[in-house]
Amino acid sequence: MATAKLRLNGNEVEFTPGDTILQVAWRNGVKVPTLCYLKDCTPTGACRMCLVEVTGARTLVASCAMPAAQGMEVFTDTEKVHRARRLAIELLLSSGEHNCLLCEANGECKLQEYAYEYGVSAGRFEGTAKHYPIEDSNPLIIRDFSKCILCGRCVQACNEVQVNRAIGFGYRGAEAKIITTGDRPYDQSDCVFCGQCVQVCPTGALTEKKAKGLGRPWETKKIRTTCPYCGVGCQMWLHVKGNRIIKVTAVEEAQPNRGRLCVKGRFGYDFIHSPERLTTPLIKENGEFREASWDEALDLVANRFMEIKEKHGPDSIAGVSCARSTNEDSYQMQKLFRAVIGTNNIDHCART
Numbered sequence: 001m002a003t004a005k006l007r008l009n010g011n012e013v014e015f016t017p018g019d020t021i022l023q024v025a026w027r028n029g030v031k032v033p034t035l036c037y038l039k040d041c042t043p044t045g046a047c048r049m050c051l052v053e054v055t056g057a058r059t060l061v062a063s064c065a066m067p068a069a070q071g072m073e074v075f076t077d078t079e080k081v082h083r084a085r086r087l088a089i090e091l092l093l094s095s096g097e098h099n100c101l102l103c104e105a106n107g108e109c110k111l112q113e114y115a116y117e118y119g120v121s122a123g124r125f126e127g128t129a130k131h132y133p134i135e136d137s138n139p140l141i142i143r144d145f146s147k148c149i150l151c152g153r154c155v156q157a158c159n160e161v162q163v164n165r166a167i168g169f170g171y172r173g174a175e176a177k178i179i180t181t182g183d184r185p186y187d188q189s190d191c192v193f194c195g196q197c198v199q200v201c202p203t204g205a206l207t208e209k210k211a212k213g214l215g216r217p218w219e220t221k222k223i224r225t226t227c228p229y230c231g232v233g234c235q236m237w238l239h240v241k242g243n244r245i246i247k248v249t250a251v252e253e254a255q256p257n258r259g260r261l262c263v264k265g266r267f268g269y270d271f272i273h274s275p276e277r278l279t280t281p282l283i284k285e286n287g288e289f290r291e292a293s294w295d296e297a298l299d300l301v302a303n304r305f306m307e308i309k310e311k312h313g314p315d316s317i318a319g320v321s322c323a324r325s326t327n328e329d330s331y332q333m334q335k336l337f338r339a340v341i342g343t344n345n346i347d348h349c350a351r352t
């Protein structure tokens, strides 16, 4: 419940003690840009994009890290604020190689979006950052350090959201970069390839290898669905171009996963388009498979089960349901065994 008030761009607004200025602004429909803020994580104030003017403060303050206070007077859109944001963008652009035309994040990159919005171009400052080679030794994630703005969102996503603790900041000054333990490639580190770091990266520094070159954001449509792999039922977006899934991302703010996915849900979609996928039941006769209809295949399985049951009793049959199936499928499986076959010999591999 709101119990305090401050003035935001001349308007009185309420807030709850503990809110940051950024949260108060967004809740009241005031747009404040940020590249490093990650919801529900410790604010870092790293990118300096959310700077605002607070009457009486000696300098501009990072609104993501500054708690709102009773009677405070805040301005989010002054010339001084815009000048500081333009400078921050210029410095970030100068610190790397942001060749947007070739970048996989073109059209989704927040740095690109803000550079356009604030009318900033690169070139005024000479870059000093060390140039690290692109890392693409694993099958899922490409790391391009020349596009990394060291916002730290990936580190927070890995450590505070997924709690995998696989990455952190390494080295100092112009050599700073995001590293795994021992600065090893992802595939030789503690990384479990959940891809959360890719989802939160605001630039093209972390991208999905399998999606490379397959489609720009404006060419794809997003279809919401439920992950089919396990009973958690994570909510996900399928990014589809021409009836082909090119990548999967988590739905933010939706239960139960609230923006998270595991490696299976995020990266395990290749099988859908595999030419080796079985599209019809196969029945083995005389050592050879032949195609069959679903009715024929299901009748065959049902008849065999009934033969065993009549000959040896229902307890001669047992079933183990798969933890990768949905709750509904597992429920149906136990129903089949208890009600149709007539045995309690039914278990679930998650119990092992």
Ligand code: SF4
Residues within 6 Å of the ligand: 154, 157, 158, 162, 164, 165, 166, 167, 190, 191, 192, 193, 194, 195, 196, 197, 198
């Ligand atoms: S893929 Fe997951 S575990 Fe690996 S670094 Fe990214 S967030 Fe951490």
Ligand code: SF4
Residues within 6 Å of the ligand: 147, 148, 149, 150, 151, 152, 153, 154, 155, 178, 197, 200, 201, 202, 203, 205, 206
């Ligand atoms: S890799 Fe991306 S999310 Fe991580 S610090 Fe660099 S720009 Fe930020």
Ligand code: SF4
Residues within 6 Å of the ligand: 227, 228, 229, 230, 231, 232, 233, 234, 257, 260, 261, 262, 263, 264, 265, 266
């Ligand atoms: S497999 Fe992973 S992404 Fe899919 S529902 Fe389960 S936990 Fe969520």
